[in-house]
Amino acid sequence: MNVFLELAESTITQGFIYALLTYGIYITYKLLDFPDLSVDGSFPLGAAVTAALLIRGVNPFLTLVIAMGAGALAGLATGLIHVKLKVRDLLAGIITMTALFSINLQIAGSNLNIGRDVDTIFVAAPVGSLLGGLSLIHRKFIVSLVLVLLFKLILDLYFKTKNGMLLRATGDNATLVTTLAQDKGKMKILGLVIANALVALAGSVVCHEQRSFSSTMGTGQMVFGLAAVIIGTTIFKKFPGVKGTTAVLVGSVVYKCCIQLAISLGLPANLLKLITAVLFLVILVIGNVGEGKVKRNA
Amino acid sequence: MKKIFTFVIAVLMLVSLAACGSSGSKDVYSIGISQYGEHPSLDNCREGFLLGLEEAGLKEGEDFTVDYQNAGFDDNIAIQIGQNFSANNVDLMVGIATPSATACFAAAEDKNIPVVFNAITDPVEAKLDSGNVTGVSDKLPVEAQLDLIRTLQPEAKTIGIIYTTSEPNSVSAIREYKEKAPDYGFEIVEIGVTAQSEVTQAADTLISKKVDCISNLTDNNVVGVLASILDKTNEAGIPVYGSEIEQVKIGCVASAGIDYIELGKQAGRLAAKVLKGEATCEELPYETVTEYGIYINSEALAAMSIELPADIADKAIEANAE
Numbered sequence: 001m002n003v004f005l006e007l008a009e010s011t012i013t014q015g016f017i018y019a020l021l022t023y024g025i026y027i028t029y030k031l032l033d034f035p036d037l038s039v040d041g042s043f044p045l046g047a048a049v050t051a052a053l054l055i056r057g058v059n060p061f062l063t064l065v066i067a068m069g070a071g072a073l074a075g076l077a078t079g080l081i082h083v084k085l086k087v088r089d090l091l092a093g094i095i096t097m098t099a100l101f102s103i104n105l106q107i108a109g110s111n112l113n114i115g116r117d118v119d120t121i122f123v124a125a126p127v128g129s130l131l132g133g134l135s136l137i138h139r140k141f142i143v144s145l146v147l148v149l150l151f152k153l154i155l156d157l158y159f160k161t162k163n164g165m166l167l168r169a170t171g172d173n174a175t176l177v178t179t180l181a182q183d184k185g186k187m188k189i190l191g192l193v194i195a196n197a198l199v200a201l202a203g204s205v206v207c208h209e210q211r212s213f214s215s216t217m218g219t220g221q222m223v224f225g226l227a228a229v230i231i232g233t234t235i236f237k238k239f240p241g242v243k244g245t246t247a248v249l250v251g252s253v254v255y256k257c258c259i260q261l262a263i264s265l266g267l268p269a270n271l272l273k274l275i276t277a278v279l280f281l282v283i284l285v286i287g288n289v290g291e292g293k294v295k296r297n298a
Numbered sequence: 299m300k301k302i303f304t305f306v307i308a309v310l311m312l313v314s315l316a317a318c319g320s321s322g323s324k325d326v327y328s329i330g331i332s333q334y335g336e337h338p339s340l341d342n343c344r345e346g347f348l349l350g351l352e353e354a355g356l357k358e359g360e361d362f363t364v365d366y367q368n369a370g371f372d373d374n375i376a377i378q379i380g381q382n383f384s385a386n387n388v389d390l391m392v393g394i395a396t397p398s399a400t401a402c403f404a405a406a407e408d409k410n411i412p413v414v415f416n417a418i419t420d421p422v423e424a425k426l427d428s429g430n431v432t433g434v435s436d437k438l439p440v441e442a443q444l445d446l447i448r449t450l451q452p453e454a455k456t457i458g459i460i461y462t463t464s465e466p467n468s469v470s471a472i473r474e475y476k477e478k479a480p481d482y483g484f485e486i487v488e489i490g491v492t493a494q495s496e497v498t499q500a501a502d503t504l505i506s507k508k509v510d511c512i513s514n515l516t517d518n519n520v521v522g523v524l525a526s527i528l529d530k531t532n533e534a535g536i537p538v539y540g541s542e543i544e545q546v547k548i549g550c551v552a553s554a555g556i557d558y559i560e561l562g563k564q565a566g567r568l569a570a571k572v573l574k575g576e577a578t579c580e581e582l583p584y585e586t587v588t589e590y591g592i593y594i595n596s597e598a599l600a601a602m603s604i605e606l607p608a609d610i611a612d613k614a615i616e617a618n619a620e
Contacts, residue, residue, distance in 0.1 A: 003387070010381040011381065212400045266365065
């Protein structure tokens with residue numbers, strides 16, 4: 001296959017997988033205005049749970065669901081620490097993240113690798129029987145596309161429900177939520193639960209894709225997610241009709257394309273992060289052209 | 299909307315240009331080297347690898363081209379580097395350190411591109427022991443190190459070791475140390491840390507426990523702040539033993555350890571066999587370090603007033619020698 005097409009396909013696949021994580025950060029950061037640092041712990045949590053289950057022969061698709069459940073618990077912990085114990089948002093996330101580092105290692109034992117004899121979601125039935133004729137790279141593309149669209153659809157539908165509206169109002173106008181006789185603390189907890197379930201799902205899919213869990217794989221995921229959310233929302237700022245989930249999905253893909261571009265240009269390896277930073281700046285500046293002032297969240 | 303598509307297309311076109319530029323003619327082998335980050339030992343692995351290929355009669359530029367990438371210790375970038383190599387259909391991928399090697403192996407799964415790994419302690423645990431993959435393990439020669447410490451400090455009873463609990467390499471090395479230490483009449487006092495910031499505190503604890511010496515693993519967190527550990531131990535008069543030559547250069551008294559250049563050469567020779575078609579990675583079992591050296595730092599030894607027995611002095615290599 002053409003080098004360019006193949007590179008584009010695998011890069012976009014990465015963008016799709018990590019978009020699940022950006023959905024979560026979109027909920028906490030954009031909707032709830034909650035800088036949730038538990039992400040760096042719940043992402044590897046999803047992978048740890050998945051790796052531990054896969055080597056015990058659990059159905060690969062079931063591991064996705066269980067990983068989401070584990071992530072939801074992590075979000076619940078951050079939420080309870082923040083709302084019930086009145087710990088500041090940043091610190092609540094840090095506490096959960098720190099605790100998860102140990103918990104992840106307890107769950108997985110140590111860093112875990114999954115042998116090629118174990119079926120992942122890209123190999124097992126029904127994916128295997130439906131897409132068996134396709135190469136693995138196509139299968140990864142299709143499976144991650146289906147996942148990312150499925151959860152986008154679910155989230156978009158949820159945001160239209162009364163509960164979803166309340167969630168969106170919690171970050172923008174907490175007073176409104178209170179005047180509607182609703183508990184804004186509960187909405188925050190709910191948002192964190194959903195967000196961290198999605199983040200853990202991303203970790204789970206990465207574990208399937210890479211056949212490995214490493215205790216340090218969460219480092220920097222929060223920064224990545226924030227960058228992707230901001231890139232996405234900046235790009236689509238002038239198009240209010242575009243849904244937030246679409247925007248952050250594109251943001252995630254653009255981010256991964258930037259990294260791949262920096263790698264492909266064959267620049268000195270140590271400059272990679274600098275190049276990436278410059279690319280982001282260019283995107284943000286393009287997005288801000290014509291704006292009078294820089295907005296707080298941009 | 300148009301602007302975004304223009305941008306995305308521009309990015310993709312640039313990628314394609316770059317991708318085209320890097321693919322050479324087919325008579326020349328293309329090798330993709332994915333290194334986890336810049337680190338003296340890992341750099342030595344890479345240098346040694348190229349030397350090993352050269353020894354096997356392959357010349358860079360004439361017989362092979364190298365696309366070298368490092369992930370800056372970021373697992374996610376390591377993933378994308380592997381995919382880049384796979385899309386460019388390199389003839390061979392080299393993964394230096396576990397995260398890079400596993401990412402290369404995952405990216406190579408579909409196309410069955412051979413992968414040669416380096417600087418992995420336990421290839422079996424990393425599931426890199428079967429399939430189109432081979433390489434060299436950098437498992438520490440623990441018994442040789444214990445033997446060396448016993449010879450240099452006949453009176454010593456306790457060895458302090460600091461290690462990162464989340465580093466599988468360190469955990470397996472600690473296990474072996476504790477297993478073998480009684481055979482040499484030692485007791486191991488180990489302190490686990492979770493981050494680099496805790497290492498110097500752990501060193502203080504070891505000093506207060508009056509260990510007779512400290513022995514290092516290839517633990518990245520510990521090695522990263524080795525200089526500040528040595529400041530403390532030198533003051534307390536506790537000798538520190540390194541696990542490889544670079545640590546002895548910094549100021550450890552001695553080490554029965556790995557020379558990562560040699561390790562790299564060993565991997566280079568494996569890669570040459572694969573490229574020349576003499577054997578496939580599947581046919582080549584992974585290798586462990588057969589040759590380890592005794593490295594000493596005379597200055598540091600003198601400061602601890604440790605006498606070097608003649609038989610060791612003969613075979614030891616002075617790490618400080620220019």
